[in-house]
Amino acid sequence: MRARMEWATPRMPVLDYALAQLGPLDDVDIALNFPLDPSLAVLATRLSTLGARVCVVGAELELPGVAMCAELDHCPPSYVLGAIETDISRHLGAVTRCAKIAQTVPVVDLSSSALMTLAHDHIGIGQASVMALLDITNLQLAGRSVVVCGYGASGQGVAAHVAALGGRVTVVERDPILASQALAAGCSVERYAQCLPKAEVVFATDDGPQLRVDDVAHLQRKTLLCAAGASAQVPPAIIVLGQNVRPVRAHVSAFDLPGAPDLKLIAKGQPLHLAERQGLPTEASDIVLVLYVSGLGQLLRGGVDAPMISGIAADAEAALAAEYVARNAGSLEL
Amino acid sequence: MRAAAELEPEYIIDDGAELTMRVCIHRPDVFARLSGVSEETTTGTARLYAVQASGKLPFPSLTANDARCKHLFDNRYGTGQTTLQAVLRLTNRQIAGAQIVVVGYGYVGRGIAEYAAAMRAQVRVVEVDPVRALEAHMDGHRVGTAANMLPGAQFVITATGGMRAIGAPEFTFLEDGVVLANAGHHDLEVDVASLAQSATGRDGPEGITTYRLGARDIHVLSNGALMNIAGGSGHPVEIMDLTFAVQGLGAHHLVNTQMQPGVHVLPRAVDDSIAAAKLASMGIALDAGRQEQTDDQADMIGRITI
Numbered sequence: 001m002r003a004r005m006e007w008a009t010p011r012m013p014v015l016d017y018a019l020a021q022l023g024p025l026d027d028v029d030i031a032l033n034f035p036l037d038p039s040l041a042v043l044a045t046r047l048s049t050l051g052a053r054v055c056v057v058g059a060e061l062e063l064p065g066v067a068m069c070a071e072l073d074h075c076p077p078s079y080v081l082g083a084i085e086t087d088i089s090r091h092l093g094a095v096t097r098c099a100k101i102a103q104t105v106p107v108v109d110l111s112s113s114a115l116m117t118l119a120h121d122h123i124g125i126g127q128a129s130v131m132a133l134l135d136i137t138n139l140q141l142a143g144r145s146v147v148v149c150g151y152g153a154s155g156q157g158v159a160a161h162v163a164a165l166g167g168r169v170t171v172v173e174r175d176p177i178l179a180s181q182a183l184a185a186g187c188s189v190e191r192y193a194q195c196l197p198k199a200e201v202v203f204a205t206d207d208g209p210q211l212r213v214d215d216v217a218h219l220q221r222k223t224l225l226c227a228a229g230a231s232a233q234v235p236p237a238i239i240v241l242g243q244n245v246r247p248v249r250a251h252v253s254a255f256d257l258p259g260a261p262d263l264k265l266i267a268k269g270q271p272l273h274l275a276e277r278q279g280l281p282t283e284a285s286d287i288v289l290v291l292y293v294s295g296l297g298q299l300l301r302g303g304v305d306a307p308m309i310s311g312i313a314a315d316a317e318a319a320l321a322a323e324y325v326a327r328n329a330g331s332l333e334l
Numbered sequence: 335m336r337a338a339a340e341l342e343p344e345y346i347i348d349d350g351a352e353l354t355m356r357v358c359i360h361r362p363d364v365f366a367r368l369s370g371v372s373e374e375t376t377t378g379t380a381r382l383y384a385v386q387a388s389g390k391l392p393f394p395s396l397t398a399n400d401a402r403c404k405h406l407f408d409n410r411y412g413t414g415q416t417t418l419q420a421v422l423r424l425t426n427r428q429i430a431g432a433q434i435v436v437v438g439y440g441y442v443g444r445g446i447a448e449y450a451a452a453m454r455a456q457v458r459v460v461e462v463d464p465v466r467a468l469e470a471h472m473d474g475h476r477v478g479t480a481a482n483m484l485p486g487a488q489f490v491i492t493a494t495g496g497m498r499a500i501g502a503p504e505f506t507f508l509e510d511g512v513v514l515a516n517a518g519h520h521d522l523e524v525d526v527a528s529l530a531q532s533a534t535g536r537d538g539p540e541g542i543t544t545y546r547l548g549a550r551d552i553h554v555l556s557n558g559a560l561m562n563i564a565g566g567s568g569h570p571v572e573i574m575d576l577t578f579a580v581q582g583l584g585a586h587h588l589v590n591t592q593m594q595p596g597v598h599v600l601p602r603a604v605d606d607s608i609a610a611a612k613l614a615s616m617g618i619a620l621d622a623g624r625q626e627q628t629d630d631q632a633d634m635i636g637r638i639t640i
Binding site: 011124138165 | 411412415416419422423425426427428429430431449452453454486511538539540542566567568570571572573616
């Protein structure tokens with residue numbers, strides 16, 4: 001992890017910019033409740049360097065100046081930052097699960113940030129999930145029939161990367177606007193009953209119509225089931241509950257359903273980008289983490305008067321995007 | 335390799351003509367008696383043609399690489415996909431928006447460029463063959479000299495099948511932080527030895543060695559070895575299904591056909607039969623061409639009197 005942190009650090013230039021805007025963090029308690037990957041470890045260390053008392057939840061790694069604890073309840077946060085959620089009710093749900101934190105703490109909801117959607121979902125989840133599937137299975141997507149459940153942000157990212165690698169994408173959606181976007185992007189749009197009988201790979205995502213038990217009856221044998229997104233509560237993990245699961249190779253197991261033997265479950269149905277703890281591509285993480293840093297600044301400036309729920313300030317988001325453009329040899333028109 | 339030569343094979347199924355060349359050097363008697371070689375790669379094919387040109391190829395050899403069921407799929411889709419996979423796995427970098435230089439626009443280079451561009455990288459191509467360079471241009475990539483294409487590149491991937499595609503003259507054009515990877519047969523396409531002479535390497539995360547060249551860090555993946563093998567898990571199985579079919583039927587053809595010494599290409603009918611079998615395995619049926627669909631000018635040409 002340490003070598004990977006050193007590798008990631010110079011590739012997160014926008015984080016430098018955002019931390020410089022933040023200033024010192026003396027006596028600020030910050031709990032980071034994410035799966036620990038090298039980029040997050042860099043953030044934890046950098047926040048600690050600025051004077052914050054940083055606690056990473058659920059990780060087992062020694063980082064200088066950073067505490068680790070098993071549960072969020074064991075951390076001493078003063079504020080809670082929003083998680084990456086598409087739905088603010090889920091977002092508050094995560095907060096309320098922690099008994100120690102009152103429901104009334106201010107929350108910055110990053111889920112409606114366009115920059116977050118771009119970096120985290122379109123690019124990050126899309127690339128990381130699809131490449132992880134190839135790494136795990138040693139298969140091709142070229143010519144394969146791939147079903148993407150939902151054409152929300154992560155579904156769009158997955159669909160784009162699958163198509164880039166030659167897969168034929170069919171999207172399942174209820175939302176007619178999203179379905180229209182999928183058609184315009186060259187995907188087919190069908191119901192589960194139509195597309196599952198010919199599907200070779202099924203990607204569950206955070207959004208859209210999820211696979212139900214009735215739908216699963218349409219699966220064909222040997223279909224690969226996997227999940228892309230931030231949530232671990234996705235259908236492949238749920239479908240397999242109670243089934244007799246056989247190990248096949250690293251991160252691949254098999255199980256049978258009536259009429260659909262030898263289904264392959266990838267990464268236990270958990271989000272693919274977490275299978276080997278690699279996380280999102282570093283440049284995508286850079287943007288994701290600076291949005292958290294920016295949200296942290298917003299909460300600190302607001303103090304106890306911060307609104308209960310707020311989005312990231314538009315001017316702050318625009319400044320971060322401008323920095324990203326400049327760091328990538330882009331120039332904005334004056 | 336030497337032990338394999340000592341087995342005194344009659345036929346060799348080879349990769350890079352490595353064993354064939356070793357047999358030639360260490361056991362010229364066995365080389366002279368060889369009944370045939372089936373060769374997998376672009377590099378090995380070039381070697382066999384070079385031996386033939388020198389008049390020293392005493393046996394028939396089939397270049398599996400030149401079968402369409404090999405290079406159209408293995409080189410382009412197999413190496414193209416898995417090279418990018420390995421580069422991204424080792425570096426954990428984002429490909430969208432990345433500046434990627436592909437050196438060499440044969441089938442491997444094309445595959446890398448095609449997939450990288452599809453995943454929204456900005457692709458530049460360095461190529462010495464003007465026709466291939468023009469093709470790269472019309473495929474939507476920037477094309478030019480190493481001096482023009484390398485500055486600003488974040489990734490440079492070699493796919494020439496030759497040697498020293500990125501060597502001392504090219505190092506001067508590389509920018510700080512560039513990642514060098516090789517997709518060609520040789521582990522000499524990136525001249526790591528030359529780099530190591532000018533700079534001290536230090537190991538980073540798995541598969542990444544960093545050379546400090548003046549004020550620049552140059553990162554080399556898998557020590558310049560074939561990226562998708564050394565830094566990944568090799569070709570997708572569907573691709574090897576085709577490639578091994580070519581090699582297997584090539585060996586069968588070598589054993590069962592009277593052939594003159596020299597380099598031969600797998601007969602088109604065998605090549606077609608492999609593709610047909612692959613399509614059939616996927617349940618894909620094709621139309622048969624009908625007589626009336628064939629151009630009828632041949633008859634007319636036959637009636638021309640001059």
